[in-house]
Amino acid sequence: MPLRLLAFLLLLAAAASPAGAQDVPDCTVDVEVSPALVLDVRQRCGIGEPQRYRVDLPDLPPSRELILRGHSVLATLGSWLRAPEGYAAPPTIDIRVKTPTGMAFAAGLPRVGDASRLAGTGMRFAGYTAIGRFDLSELPTDRGVLHLAILDGMPERARAALVDWVRRTAEAQVNWWRGFTAPSMLIGLVPSATRRAVGYGRTVPGGGATIMVEVGREVDPRRLFDDWVLTHELVHTGMPFIRGRATWFMEGAATYIEPIVRARAGWKTEEEVWREWMEHMPRGVSAFASGLQHASGQQNYWGGAIFMLMADLALRRETGGRLGLEDCLVGALRAGLTADRRTGLEDYAEACEGATGTVGLRHLLDRHVARGTPVDLDALWRELGVALHGERVAFDETAPLAALRRQIVFGTRPNLRIRLPWET
Secondary structure (H helix, E strand, O other): OOHHHHHHHHHHHHHHOOOOOOOOOOEEEEEEEOOOOEEEEEEEEOOOOOEEEEEEHHHOOOOOOEEEEOOEEEEEHHHOOOOOOOOOOOOOEEEEEEOOOOOEEEEOOOEEOOEEEEOOOOHHHEOEEEEEOOEEEEEEOOOOEEEEEEOOOOOHHHHHHHHHHHHHHHHHHHHHHOOOOOOEEEEEEEEEOOOOOEEEEEEOOEOOEEEEEEEEOOOOHHHHHOOOHHHHHHHHOOOOEEOOOOHHHHHHHHHHHHHHHHHHOOOOOHHHHHHHHHHHHHHHOOHHHHOHHHOOOHHHHHHHHHHHHHHHHHHHHHOOOOOOHHHHHHHHHHOOOOOOOEEOHHHHHHHHHHHHOOOHHHHHHHHHOOOOOOOOHHHHHHHHOEEEEOOEEEEOOOOOOHHHHHHHHHOOOOOOOOOOOOOO
16 A cells, blocks of 8 residues: 555544543643632642642733733633643643633633543643633534634624624635534634724634634624635634744635635635735745745745645646645545644645645645745736736636636635625
8 A cells, every 4th residue: 555545544544533532631620710810720630639729810911822801811721721741742631610600711622521621732832712701602513613702892782793704704614625624613802992893813723723813893794704814714723733934834825715715605706816816926926036934924925825826726737627725625634634733744745645646735845845946926827817907807718727717716616605794
């Protein structure tokens, strides 16, 4: 049996194992939350003596890892829970949290019995938790449940619109990923004084997919659905963390896939997608001169997006238009390379090859990562048959890659139209 096929089958077997395959955790943590958001933590590992300590969440310095709004906190697990010592590999930890009436606890961790289980990741990479007085909604998906926590301070009149926005945006992912990206997820919306509808977003997937997004207190549904941040962050939940100098790969994928997801939902036109790429992808061209592993700043986003466009085309060329980038990434996800995993580019390319029977992604990695191979973006536009005239995109249906270009935005399968709230 070829080694690559064997590796792919082993990944599939790992993916088929249930999250709670280890019945007995290495550690248990019992947390009692006070009305003042002080945590009384009792942590026990093995047969040793339990540790007991208190964490005053409002007294901790604010950061992107710990965000306080009113009587609620969105905080990564590692910002308030001590990492157990003496383990060569990250231990499995079962966490039980007791909250006062009117308060709650939510996480992206899988549930095992009455506990939330952290497994396979250390505290440094563990995802967000929501603690305190916040609005919690549980939105069903085709694979499980999405927990939505809207922190304290958001006007009550805005909450229904925010829940609807998250629900429809999550549904839009299904067209590209052929199902939702994770069985359990936490999205925390943080009220912000920003004048924008949506501000900063961040995905921290360790132990289970979690997303933080800042939203303005004055909610306008049209501005929410016109924004890209939440869709971008949800794309991250369909991919593992790629080790090494691979920010360009992760951010490039999310930048490239985001407008396609919105187009397949019916929220953007094909012309709008290509105009966005033609206007912004030139920012990433310079990254190819020295190799993508040296990309920085906007090069990570737009250099990575150029790479994903080339990978999409390579896969479609290699398979005569049968398969594209989505088959590569969905195959890797189904093979067990989920958001809570950490892997290398080589392993990711191997999973892609196993799912698609192609080598296009690996060839592009060999050419453009460690060594610099320039890209002629203008020549690529001509081959695809796209030209930008002011704000209008013209399509040339006689161009060499015109047939493949038409597949990129809408794919080769029927897409589910996700109606916007104001549409009848």
